Amino acid sequence: MKSKKENTHTALLRAALALFAAQGFDGTSTALIAKQAGVASGTLFFHFATKEELINQLFEEIKLKIENVLLENYQPSQPVHERFIQGFSALLRYFLVNPQHLQFMEQYHFSPLSTCALNDNYNNHVLKNILHEARETSAVKDIPVQVLHALAFGPIVSLAKEHATRGCTVDEAMIHATITACWDGMKT
């Protein structure tokens, strides 16, 4: 059973996520977030010191969720090619199911709040290691890491963004075609 405090806390985070995804950080006032969460405007600042802290907490929460999703389905015994397909398909599926999370992460990455490298925001240890291992074992071409990252993450983000902002349908066949093509372009 959740405490009242926790309920309000998560209600604020959820309202903020929806509004941030739709209108952006700067386009969303703290008063509106509070209203959407069903509390008074001052209550937001009882739970979060500043608007920025609310954004940072949201970022950490989403980052953790993605990490968990990828860890759940990770099978270290599989060959690197299988793990690539599996891992990056899971990431794409996640963003298709949670479009607001992608829109939030994209904004966060662009904003001055973000300090880490571009794809680091999505790039947990699982996916990072897969790419790294594929490169070391010569399963993929010997090209700079930045290029590998762009080739692997670029199409995923691009397709998921299209889905998030324009609502085009993306089925399993399209997911498979995308991730397979990414690998085919990278492999030796």
Place this chain on the structure above:
Amino acid sequence: MKSKKENTHTALLRAALALFAAQGFDGTSTALIAKQAGVASGTLFFHFATKEELINQLFEEIKLKIENVLLENYQPSQPVHERFIQGFSALLRYFLVNPQHLQFMEQYHFSPLSTCALNDNYNNHVLKNILHEARETSAVKDIPVQVLHALAFGPIVSLAKEHATRGCTVDEAMIHATITACWDGMKT
């Protein structure tokens, strides 16, 4: 010889572009744009009815520039594969040389001002036709257009964004590796 009006007009557009790329649309006040352009705050509204119109004019200007760059180097006599490499390399090179333009376009696409489909913002007739022709002639896999777009534009945007926001160096070899890998992933 440019008129005084034209000078001020372009000075405002240039200042706006630099500030928008660095701080975002909402994070940049019209007063600051005017100051950076060396004019009084009211002058901006003599040249542009609203802040939104300024943004839209900037979008049209950048879109036109990209179209021209791609048309300049277009060689219809070449096979579709050559035109793909040539065209998409030119787009990537453009964004590496004009990082602010990419950052602006990315913001514009996300904002409620943009109405067209995702990659349509970069996707002028040249690149669109190349992809379309490659698909019709079975030079590339028979997969949905959205997937083709994501595979072709995703890595370019991703790599150029990394360059724009983190300043990592991208040389000709990396450009070639990226575009070649895109094609290799798509080809039949």
Place this chain on the structure above:
DNA sequence: AAACCTACTGAGTAGTCAGTCAGTTTATTT
């Protein structure tokens, strides 16, 4: 039942925002 504490309220504060407009300067025409 008194004291205490946590969660919450919403009017209020100081500051910023896009956009206005009466008036001034500069350029062009007559």
Place this chain on the structure above:
DNA sequence: AAATAAACTGACTGACTACTCAGTAGGTTT
């Protein structure tokens, strides 16, 4: 040189912003 028009100025406005804080409600402890 007078008249007209175009370009520009910057103080101003009302609406909005993140954030504050004195006060309130309800539950728990003593």
